[in-house]
Amino acid sequence: MQRKRAPVRPARKATGKASAATKKSKKAPSSASAAAAATASTTATDGRRRELVLAAYKLIAEIGLEELRTRDIAAKVGINISTLHYYFETKEDLIAAVVDHMTELFRTLRAPLPAGATALEELRHAFVTQAYRRRVEPSLEVVVQEMMMRARRDEKVRVRLEQMLLGWNGYVEALIARGIASGDFASDLDPKIAAAIVTAFAMGSNVQSGVRPSSFPQEAAYERLVALLKPR
Amino acid sequence: MQRKRAPVRPARKATGKASAATKKSKKAPSSASAAAAATASTTATDGRRRELVLAAYKLIAEIGLEELRTRDIAAKVGINISTLHYYFETKEDLIAAVVDHMTELFRTLRAPLPAGATALEELRHAFVTQAYRRRVEPSLEVVVQEMMMRARRDEKVRVRLEQMLLGWNGYVEALIARGIASGDFASDLDPKIAAAIVTAFAMGSNVQSGVRPSSFPQEAAYERLVALLKPR
DNA sequence: GTCGCTCAATCAAGTGATTGATGGATAGCG
DNA sequence: CGCTATCCATCAATCACTTGATTGAGCGAC
Numbered sequence: 001m002q003r004k005r006a007p008v009r010p011a012r013k014a015t016g017k018a019s020a021a022t023k024k025s026k027k028a029p030s031s032a033s034a035a036a037a038a039t040a041s042t043t044a045t046d047g048r049r050r051e052l053v054l055a056a057y058k059l060i061a062e063i064g065l066e067e068l069r070t071r072d073i074a075a076k077v078g079i080n081i082s083t084l085h086y087y088f089e090t091k092e093d094l095i096a097a098v099v100d101h102m103t104e105l106f107r108t109l110r111a112p113l114p115a116g117a118t119a120l121e122e123l124r125h126a127f128v129t130q131a132y133r134r135r136v137e138p139s140l141e142v143v144v145q146e147m148m149m150r151a152r153r154d155e156k157v158r159v160r161l162e163q164m165l166l167g168w169n170g171y172v173e174a175l176i177a178r179g180i181a182s183g184d185f186a187s188d189l190d191p192k193i194a195a196a197i198v199t200a201f202a203m204g205s206n207v208q209s210g211v212r213p214s215s216f217p218q219e220a221a222y223e224r225l226v227a228l229l230k231p232r
Numbered sequence: 233m234q235r236k237r238a239p240v241r242p243a244r245k246a247t248g249k250a251s252a253a254t255k256k257s258k259k260a261p262s263s264a265s266a267a268a269a270a271t272a273s274t275t276a277t278d279g280r281r282r283e284l285v286l287a288a289y290k291l292i293a294e295i296g297l298e299e300l301r302t303r304d305i306a307a308k309v310g311i312n313i314s315t316l317h318y319y320f321e322t323k324e325d326l327i328a329a330v331v332d333h334m335t336e337l338f339r340t341l342r343a344p345l346p347a348g349a350t351a352l353e354e355l356r357h358a359f360v361t362q363a364y365r366r367r368v369e370p371s372l373e374v375v376v377q378e379m380m381m382r383a384r385r386d387e388k389v390r391v392r393l394e395q396m397l398l399g400w401n402g403y404v405e406a407l408i409a410r411g412i413a414s415g416d417f418a419s420d421l422d423p424k425i426a427a428a429i430v431t432a433f434a435m436g437s438n439v440q441s442g443v444r445p446s447s448f449p450q451e452a453a454y455e456r457l458v459a460l461l462k463p464r
Numbered sequence: 465g466t467c468g469c470t471c472a473a474t475c476a477a478g479t480g481a482t483t484g485a486t487g488g489a490t491a492g493c494g
Numbered sequence: 495c496g497c498t499a500t501c502c503a504t505c506a507a508t509c510a511c512t513t514g515a516t517t518g519a520g521c522g523a524c
């Protein structure tokens with residue numbers, strides 16, 4: 001974003017272009033080779049990409065995007081900076097890949113939901129899941145918030161984050177709609193609006209907890225909010 | 233935070249210490265001279281400090297803390313970098329001053345509240361104020377969010393932000409307590425918990441709106457949330 | 465004449481990215 | 495099978511520029 005220096009020496013430009021073109025098609029064979037090699041694939045090309053993404057993800061959680069350096073990411077993986085640039089053309093690309101990883105975590109990392117749970121139980125469970133994420137993967141909410149900030153200026157990040165938020169709101173919306181139908185939630189609720197309230201609260205609650213973790217009554221507030229949605 | 237280089241040449245160390253000591257006492261005469269000189273004070277020492285803080289504040293809103301550079305701040309004011317360092321020993325100090333300015337804006341920038349408003353009207357008005365701030369000072373919410381992120385790693389910022397959040401929550405809490413007493417809000421509400429819900433929602437609502445401004449129903453959600461607090 | 469304010473010049477440590485080369489695996493050919 | 499042509503993954507070295515901070519001097523005012 002601030003580097004973008006024009007190529008100094010136009011030599012080897014053909015090779016450069018070729019490598020760039022190759023890189024695009026490199027994502028494809030990953031799943032294929034993984035399926036074929038089963039166990040040994042973790043050290044291959046796909047493994048390196050993943051290692052870099054994981055290292056960047058952890059570093060962002062530790063020191064923030066503001067102080068994230070490509071050298072530190074490479075060092076954490078134990079490779080040279082040029083090797084990092086072999087897998088990701090720019091720092092920006094790597095960050096976008098981190099957002100993908102983060103989104104995947106956000107989607108899959110959930111506390112187990114008892115089968116046959118009612119809508120009310122499932123909405124309560126959404127909070128349990130939030131606490132669960134904080135316990136087993138405390139980096140996640142930090143990285144999410146860092147990316148929210150970056151989304152303002154980085155288009156790649158914005159697009160991905162928008163999808164994540166839409167998916168999350170959609171899930172909660174469907175859940176509340178189901179709860180209204182079953183009588184768990186007040187019948188005069190608009191599912192979309194109620195979902196906006198719940199997700200905005202959850203997000204702002206995490207932000208405030210980041211600044212004043214001891215004095216913000218996160219659990220009680222969520223519990224009370226869910227209760228407010230019940231029929232009166 | 234990442235520079236902190238030890239002084240290269242220990243020469244003029246006494247002067248350095250003296251200037252540092254002088255700087256602390258420099259905040260004091262600002263108000264005194266301002267009161268004395270009335271109009272001409274804006275160009276004096278106090279004016280420069282203020283100019284720098286305002287320039288930094290605007291730059292943070294435009295490009296974010298991640299890409300904030302002291303050179304750009306100085307250039308925006310039209311002065312040299314060393315002059316910036318004459319007023320603020322470190323970048324960190326300047327940022328802390330920006331937080332103070334931001335907090336002051338957050339406190340004072342409010343849509344006019346009709347006299348004799350009920351608690352319910354005043355809570356609604358809090359949302360009107362939020363919209364008002366977005367209109368007359370759109371930078372504010374961006375800077376607040378940027379600072380929230382930085383608070384994790386910058387103690388000076390964290391302390392100031394914590395105070396701001398406590399003040400805000402306290403205001404809403406008192407407001408809700410008053411509303412409960414007057415019958416505007418449900419009697420079974422815990423003011424502290426309800427305030428946490430309202431402020432967390434407001435904050436998360438701003439964050440989501442930053443990423444997906446068009447699709448997030450900010451107004452309707454706030455309106456509905458306030459309605460949920462009414463007696464049933 | 466000294467005190468507050470300012471700047472040109474410079475420092476030292478970065479900072480993202482590039483280059484050219486190298487060891488090793490794989491494929492192609494006779 | 496043996497030999498070479500590619501390609502993949504990697505790195506040391508370096509580029510061109512950035513970045514927060516410092517120094518020492520100049521200038522106007524009181």
